[in-house]
Amino acid sequence: MEKTIRVKVNGREYERVVEPRLLLVHFLREDLELTGTHIGCETTVCGACTVLLEGRSVKACSIFAVQADGKEITTIEGMASHGDMHAVQEAFWNEHGLQCGFCTPGMIMSVEQLLNDNANPTKDEIRHGIEGNLCRCTGYQHIINAVEAAAKAKAGA
Amino acid sequence: MATTTTTPELKTYIGKRVRRVEDPRLITGTATYVDDIRKPGMLHAAVLRSPYAAAKITGIAIEKALALPGVKAVYTGKDVAAVGPVPCAGSMEDLRIPDHRILARERVYYVGHPVVAVVATDRYIAADALDLIEVDYEPTEVISDPEEALKDGAVRVHPEYPDNVAFTYKQAKGDVDKAFEEADFTCEERILVPRLAPIPMETRGVVADWDEGAKELTLYSSTQIPHLLKTQLALQLDMPEHHIRVIAPEVGGGFGSKCNVWAEEALACFVAMDLKKPIKWIESRRESIQVVAHGRAHVDTIEIAAKKDGTLTGLKLHIVCDIGAHHQLLTPIIPTLAVLMLPGLYKFRSFKASLVGAFTNRAPSDLYRGAGRPEATYVLERIVDKMARILGMDPAEIRFKNFPEPAEFPFETVTGLQYDSGDYAAAFHKALDKIDYKACREEQKKARAEGRLYGIGISTYGELCAFGPSPATPAGGWECASVNVKATGKVEVLTGISPHGQGEETSFSQMVADAFGIPMSDVVVIHGDTAKVSYGIGTFGSRGIAIGGSALHLAMQDIVAKATKYAAHILDVDADTVTFKNGTFSSSAAEQTLSFADVALETHLCRKLPPGTEPGLTATRFFEPSNFAFPFGAHICTVEVDQETGETTILRFVAVDDCGKIINPLLVEGQIHGGVAQGLGPAFMEGVIYDEEGQLLNGTMMDYAIPKARHMPWIETDRTETPSTVNPLGVKGVGEAGTIGSLPAFVNAVVDALSPLGVDHVDIPMTPQSIWRVIQERSRS
Ligand code: FES
Numbered sequence A: 001m002e003k004t005i006r007v008k009v010n011g012r013e014y015e016r017v018v019e020p021r022l023l024l025v026h027f028l029r030e031d032l033e034l035t036g037t038h039i040g041c042e043t044t045v046c047g048a049c050t051v052l053l054e055g056r057s058v059k060a061c062s063i064f065a066v067q068a069d070g071k072e073i074t075t076i077e078g079m080a081s082h083g084d085m086h087a088v089q090e091a092f093w094n095e096h097g098l099q100c101g102f103c104t105p106g107m108i109m110s111v112e113q114l115l116n117d118n119a120n121p122t123k124d125e126i127r128h129g130i131e132g133n134l135c136r137c138t139g140y141q142h143i144i145n146a147v148e149a150a151a152k153a154k155a156g157a
Numbered sequence B: 001m002a003t004t005t006t007t008p009e010l011k012t013y014i015g016k017r018v019r020r021v022e023d024p025r026l027i028t029g030t031a032t033y034v035d036d037i038r039k040p041g042m043l044h045a046a047v048l049r050s051p052y053a054a055a056k057i058t059g060i061a062i063e064k065a066l067a068l069p070g071v072k073a074v075y076t077g078k079d080v081a082a083v084g085p086v087p088c089a090g091s092m093e094d095l096r097i098p099d100h101r102i103l104a105r106e107r108v109y110y111v112g113h114p115v116v117a118v119v120a121t122d123r124y125i126a127a128d129a130l131d132l133i134e135v136d137y138e139p140t141e142v143i144s145d146p147e148e149a150l151k152d153g154a155v156r157v158h159p160e161y162p163d164n165v166a167f168t169y170k171q172a173k174g175d176v177d178k179a180f181e182e183a184d185f186t187c188e189e190r191i192l193v194p195r196l197a198p199i200p201m202e203t204r205g206v207v208a209d210w211d212e213g214a215k216e217l218t219l220y221s222s223t224q225i226p227h228l229l230k231t232q233l234a235l236q237l238d239m240p241e242h243h244i245r246v247i248a249p250e251v252g253g254g255f256g257s258k259c260n261v262w263a264e265e266a267l268a269c270f271v272a273m274d275l276k277k278p279i280k281w282i283e284s285r286r287e288s289i290q291v292v293a294h295g296r297a298h299v300d301t302i303e304i305a306a307k308k309d310g311t312l313t314g315l316k317l318h319i320v321c322d323i324g325a326h327h328q329l330l331t332p333i334i335p336t337l338a339v340l341m342l343p344g345l346y347k348f349r350s351f352k353a354s355l356v357g358a359f360t361n362r363a364p365s366d367l368y369r370g371a372g373r374p375e376a377t378y379v380l381e382r383i384v385d386k387m388a389r390i391l392g393m394d395p396a397e398i399r400f401k402n403f404p405e406p407a408e409f410p411f412e413t414v415t416g417l418q419y420d421s422g423d424y425a426a427a428f429h430k431a432l433d434k435i436d437y438k439a440c441r442e443e444q445k446k447a448r449a450e451g452r453l454y455g456i457g458i459s460t461y462g463e464l465c466a467f468g469p470s471p472a473t474p475a476g477g478w479e480c481a482s483v484n485v486k487a488t489g490k491v492e493v494l495t496g497i498s499p500h501g502q503g504e505e506t507s508f509s510q511m512v513a514d515a516f517g518i519p520m521s522d523v524v525v526i527h528g529d530t531a532k533v534s535y536g537i538g539t540f541g542s543r544g545i546a547i548g549g550s551a552l553h554l555a556m557q558d559i560v561a562k563a564t565k566y567a568a569h570i571l572d573v574d575a576d577t578v579t580f581k582n583g584t585f586s587s588s589a590a591e592q593t594l595s596f597a598d599v600a601l602e603t604h605l606c607r608k609l610p611p612g613t614e615p616g617l618t619a620t621r622f623f624e625p626s627n628f629a630f631p632f633g634a635h636i637c638t639v640e641v642d643q644e645t646g647e648t649t650i651l652r653f654v655a656v657d658d659c660g661k662i663i664n665p666l667l668v669e670g671q672i673h674g675g676v677a678q679g680l681g682p683a684f685m686e687g688v689i690y691d692e693e694g695q696l697l698n699g700t701m702m703d704y705a706i707p708k709a710r711h712m713p714w715i716e717t718d719r720t721e722t723p724s725t726v727n728p729l730g731v732k733g734v735g736e737a738g739t740i741g742s743l744p745a746f747v748n749a750v751v752d753a754l755s756p757l758g759v760d761h762v763d764i765p766m767t768p769q770s771i772w773r774v775i776q777e778r779s780r781s
């Protein structure tokens, strides 16, 4: 039943034996000990588990680890490099785009894709872009500010 | 991975938009929430819950589950009978507290009632094992609706009681009957305040770890009240309290739902001690919506009496509160807060209120952000609006007419509360100006002439916060802070509050940095670990800075006093001549100055110990507030309702809040935004729905809607700052303001929009469907 998979996560290769039913989010959190990716619902609604799979955002609770076999994944742990925060992280910090922080890793991953697709989104485009990510703390306003700030920072960089 | 960026160094921090010190770990995925904790040999627990709202348990077969490889143990109610009941802090004379065990015994009383716990080597196996357990239920009659539950002859939730009355509560003052007799106008409304699921994005979760050698139990729990939980666990488990350590690690939101003592907490501890293995239990979202105490759950009948000129004279309220089948920690107390806050910002002369808690076959209700005050504010602001309409008065005018003047503070309300300070008209004017109320009314005229449904909604709210004076709280209302200055001049703060998103690591660091003239990066704020912090009450009721910050303030005063003595001795001058400013001790009698760090070092080296002074530079202080604090504000909202679809668009939303003195405006705004979202959610989309059989109809996130980014208006915030007089910081508290103020503003706006159709009330949630239905009915009649 068990299957060997090989994935590249945050630039590092891993080979693991997994059960076919193991969700990608549990694989990341428990097998690879990358606990920055959170679980808020397990039913594809909240977006807390969002990671990038082959550069596109996916909800890691809605796919199996075996489906990621041979693929490349970026999690929140892979966003900062050499001690420097990623522009989106920095913007969330500066704009107070988080409170309890539980939705934040998933939110940041969705925003990363949003800005990759659309470097200069309007507020409505931002709202649409984070449609799949629920935040119960912030009312989203400071998150929208953060996305705008990140877009500006990226443009300037 | 970890960040090297630091907050830009400022000269002073209080009042500045300082970004948070908590954030680097949270935005890099390096923070540790409960589910991120792993212990060697750790096992995973899962809980089987009742699918029935009421049933007798006639048998439980666990053999198949036990036979599944990886399953280590199965527990039923009988196996955990030694664990004491889930606590309830109510104290009404007629309060009935049914025996509330951590796992059901002979009966189940609501859908989601925990029945069996399974422990296995991983969470998948634990989940598999639940499917293999066979519970024989004999379903019994269900009573789901709280008003039905109170009728004569209703099915009884707890057969041992003669009826479903859980408790009653009454308050009255003045001759309210006379006020109604002599009134020029009276009006009444029956208002539903539905059950709400708190839905913190992190569900509940625990890791219990038993150290057999040290006989020490450690519980990591996603809680707002680690210290109170520790005490309660000692009682439930009949264990010495000093052998229990509770740690609240990173907590992913609470909103009151984690200000509780939950069955699964004691359960995990019991199992960990029984198996001598660390036990992890992480709640699923489905369980969370099912059983994490729902908030609100009122059916309210409110009446007010007024004179022609708009003076409000009398107020009557009857609350039926659906408390569910069992009490949680504060279940009976929460609706009494609605009674206390009922008069809002107005000078009522008389009132009468009665409250009945009804047992139903539903999950327990308890506190949720605002806890009692959103209910009170909602029904009051609704009825005041209705009265204005009856009087032909502008809804702004009737509010101005009934505010107490600033000179009348401390102001005693008709319910006997002493409001500390306030200038209600000032905040309200600011909100009216900000939205340009006159222009909005003009716009409304134009819209109506064009047949568009445009509405303006006002809510002026007050709240009772900064919980609270101990005599008025069930488990002490004080807070504790220790300040330990290290030899290097770095400062460690230990606080009894337990923040979970509010950001006190930042705001407290700002306070310390200013008080000692040091950079914020020299301060660390420690909370949420009962082995580090001696004791505390926790974070709820908008009390973090008002109470916890005040304790810190007192401790810092002690530090400065002692350090000043040291400085004087070292400088060889009279202590009276020494001043401490911007981190420097100086004296008119000496040339030399000393930095805070210099003195800190001396207090540890003690080369020159002032006579009668002990080494070290630490202080622990407790702060007991003399009263609650009373924040207030005004929220105004404009909406347009689409006649064809019933869809409401919020055009503008203005929130002017007065939470007293402010440490960090950025964090205050964040609290308001989030609070407004939790007020607007129930206004147009949220609400737990049970059917007559007590089945929960929207028990997943697919069915229970909470606001997404596109549902939220842009919130235009502003503030007035009226210092509180009940704590040394002048802080009032802000955690709940947005939730309390926003709901009535939205509902009043929609009703205002629909008023040309003759509508004077629509219950929440005002979904497009419910509004469409109202429009259809009215257009037909
Ligand atoms: S945990 Fe994956 S969407 Fe909620």
Ligand code: FES
Pocket (backbone or CB within 6 Å): A097, A098, A099, A100, A101, A102, A103, A104, A134, A135, A136, A137, A138, B201, B252, B253, B501
């Ligand atoms: S910051 Fe708490 S859920 Fe978004």
